[in-house]
Amino acid sequence: MHDARELVGYxxxxxxxxxxxxARIAVSxxxxxxxxxEQTPLYGDPAVDSMRERFAVAPGYRDLRTESFFEYGSRxxxxxxxxxxxxxxxxxxxxxxxxxxxxxxxxxxxxxARGHEPCGHGYRWAPLYVxxxxxxxxxxxxxxxxxxxATGQRPxxxxxxxxxxxxxxxxxxxxxxxxxxxxxxxxxxxxxxxxGVKWLTxxxxxxxxxxxxxxxxxxxxxxxxxxxxxAAFDCLYEEGxxxxxxxxxxxxxxxxxxxxxxxxxxDFIRYARAFPNxxxxxxxxxxxxxxxxxxxxxxxxx
Amino acid sequence: xxxxxxxRLAVSxxxxxxxxxERNLLEGxxxxxxxxxxSVSEGAVGELDVRSLQAESxxxxxxxxxxxxxxxxxxxxxxxxxxxxxxxxxxRNPPLADHIVRQGHEVAGRGYRLRPYYPLSEAEERADIAxxxxxxxxxxxKAPVGWRxxxxxxxxxxxxxxxxxxxxxxxxxxxxLPVREEGLSRSFVKIPYTVETSDAGYWAMAGTPGFxxxxxxxxxxxxxFDRLYAESLTGPRFMSVGLRLRISGRPxxxxxxxxxxxxARGASRxxxxxxxxxxxxWLDQTPASAG
Numbered sequence: 001m002h003d004a005r006e007l008v009g010y011x012x013x014x015x016x017x018x019x020x021x022x023a024r025i026a027v028s029x030x031x032x033x034x035x036x037x038e039q040t041p042l043y044g045d046p047a048v049d050s051m052r053e054r055f056a057v058a059p060g061y062r063d064l065r066t067e068s069f070f071e072y073g074s075r076x077x078x079x080x081x082x083x084x085x086x087x088x089x090x091x092x093x094x095x096x097x098x099x100x101x102x103x104x105x106x107x108x109x110x111x112x113a114r115g116h117e118p119c120g121h122g123y124r125w126a127p128l129y130v131x132x133x134x135x136x137x138x139x140x141x142x143x144x145x146x147x148x149x150a151t152g153q154r155p156x157x158x159x160x161x162x163x164x165x166x167x168x169x170x171x172x173x174x175x176x177x178x179x180x181x182x183x184x185x186x187x188x189x190x191x192x193x194x195x196g197v198k199w200l201t202x203x204x205x206x207x208x209x210x211x212x213x214x215x216x217x218x219x220x221x222x223x224x225x226x227x228x229x230x231a232a233f234d235c236l237y238e239e240g241x242x243x244x245x246x247x248x249x250x251x252x253x254x255x256x257x258x259x260x261x262x263x264x265x266x267d268f269i270r271y272a273r274a275f276p277n278x279x280x281x282x283x284x285x286x287x288x289x290x291x292x293x294x295x296x297x298x299x300x301x302x
Numbered sequence: 303x304x305x306x307x308x309x310r311l312a313v314s315x316x317x318x319x320x321x322x323x324e325r326n327l328l329e330g331x332x333x334x335x336x337x338x339x340x341s342v343s344e345g346a347v348g349e350l351d352v353r354s355l356q357a358e359s360x361x362x363x364x365x366x367x368x369x370x371x372x373x374x375x376x377x378x379x380x381x382x383x384x385x386x387x388x389x390x391x392x393x394r395n396p397p398l399a400d401h402i403v404r405q406g407h408e409v410a411g412r413g414y415r416l417r418p419y420y421p422l423s424e425a426e427e428r429a430d431i432a433x434x435x436x437x438x439x440x441x442x443x444k445a446p447v448g449w450r451x452x453x454x455x456x457x458x459x460x461x462x463x464x465x466x467x468x469x470x471x472x473x474x475x476x477x478x479l480p481v482r483e484e485g486l487s488r489s490f491v492k493i494p495y496t497v498e499t500s501d502a503g504y505w506a507m508a509g510t511p512g513f514x515x516x517x518x519x520x521x522x523x524x525x526x527f528d529r530l531y532a533e534s535l536t537g538p539r540f541m542s543v544g545l546r547l548r549i550s551g552r553p554x555x556x557x558x559x560x561x562x563x564x565x566a567r568g569a570s571r572x573x574x575x576x577x578x579x580x581x582x583x584w585l586d587q588t589p590a591s592a593g
Binding site for chain 1: 321322326328352353354355356358359360362363365366367370371391394395397398401503504505511512513514515516517552553554555556557
C-alpha cells in the first residue's frame, strides 16, 4: 500500500452520479471535535500544540491562554454550532478525537442524540505519522472505545490528523470502519485497493475549511470564509447539472463556533438551502449510498 | 508594432502541470514536499524524513480533478494556453497529456522532476533538461520550444539554447514585455512570468497576507488587464496569468479564470495566445541588433 501514487484518478470521465432525490450536489458538513485532546504539557507532551492557534509560550510550559482558547470550542462553540445545524435541519459528521469527548461526555451524547454522525479523528489530536505502528494501533482502539462510550455509537468513518503509511491498514484491521476521509484528491468518493480490500474513501477538503482563519494566506473575516464556501458551492452545483459532486465543509468549534463564525456558517447553509436539489448529508449516508450504487467502480491505487 | 491582427494586448494563460514530479521520499529524494498552504496546514510533514500522504493527496487533486475543470473552461471560451509540464508528471498521466495536446494547447518544459536547478551540477541540470525534452517529444510528438524552471541556475538559459529546440523561456519577470536575448547563436526571447498575476497569492507566500478569498485573485487580474489595456493605446502590452492545477483547479477558485476570461473577451483587440506563438511573433517583429 502507498508504494505507487495515483495521479490519473477519475480524470476525464468521472462517474455520472445519481444522488438521492436527484440532487445536483451532496454537501457534507464536518465539525471537528478535538478541543481537549490537543498537545499540552499537562498531558506530558513536550510543548503546547505547535499549530500556533493563538498565542505561544516557551516549550515545556503550559499555555493557559491557548488552553482556554481551545476550551471555548468545547464549552461554547459546540452548542452554538449545534443550534445552527438544528435550526437549518442539517445533520453533520463530527470528526472526534477520543480524549476530547472523554473530557466532555455531555456534549458527546448530544451529537448522536441530535442525529449527527460520530467519526474517529485520533485519540489525541496529534499527527499520526510520527507514531510507531503499535502505538498508532493502540491509540486507534482507544479512540474507537472513547467515542463509543461517550456518544453511544462506534465511529464508522475516520479522518486522521496527518495519516501515516499504516493508518488505512490499521483501520481495515480494526474491522468496524466503513470508510475513511484521508484523501484530498477528488471531488467524489472512490475506492482504493488496500491490503487486498476494496476500500472506500470520501475526500475531505482544506480548501473549504475554517482552519484558513489561522494559516496564512487564509481568511481575514467570516465574509471571506463565506465567499470561499459560496464560490465552491456555485462551481460544483453548476457541474452537477451533468456530473453531481460532493462538497466537504470543515468546521472547528473554536473557530466557527464563535458568534461571527457561526453566523457565516448559517449564512452559507441558508444560501445553499435556497437552491433545489441540494443534499445535505452525513458522510456515512454518502458512504452507504456509494456502496449501494457504485460498488462496481474499480479501485484506484490511492 | 502591434500583435497579430492588430491586437493591442497579448494575454498568456500559463498553467503548471507538475504534480507527481515533486520531491518525495518515494522517489529517493531526501525529503517530501509539503510546500503548499493547504498542505502546510494540518499534519503536513514538510521537511521531515517521513512521507506526507496528506500533502501528496492534496497535490494529486491537481491532475486528477483540477486539470479537467480548467480544461473545460479553456475549451468553453476557446482560449489557448501554455502548459509548463514536468516530464515525470506527464509520464504519470498520459490521458491528461493527450487531452492537453488534442485541445490545442502548448506543452512547454518545466524540468523532468520539479526541483530547483541552482543547486545541481551542470551535468545533472543538462541531463534533467534532456530527459524533460525527450519525454515531451515522445508524448506529444514535438519537442518543447518553451521553458519555465522551478528555480533556474545561472546557466539554465545557456543549457536550454544548447539543447536546440527552445525559442523562449519564462524564467524572467523583469519587464512588462518580452525581451529578445542578444548576442546568441540563435534567436531566443524571454517571456515574462508574473508572480503578482499568478495564483501564488493563494498559497506560496506564507507569512504574507495573500489572498483571503477567491475573488482577490480575480480582482488582481481584472485590475492588471484594465491598466495594461489602457496603456496599450500607446504600444503593445503583454499580460501573463499563472495557474496551478492543484490551486486554481479547486472548485472555489476556478471561477476566477472564467471571470477574467469573460472580462477580457469583452474588450476588442485582445490576443489570447500560446507563448510559442508570442515568441515567434516577437522574434519576427524585433530583428536582432546588428553585430
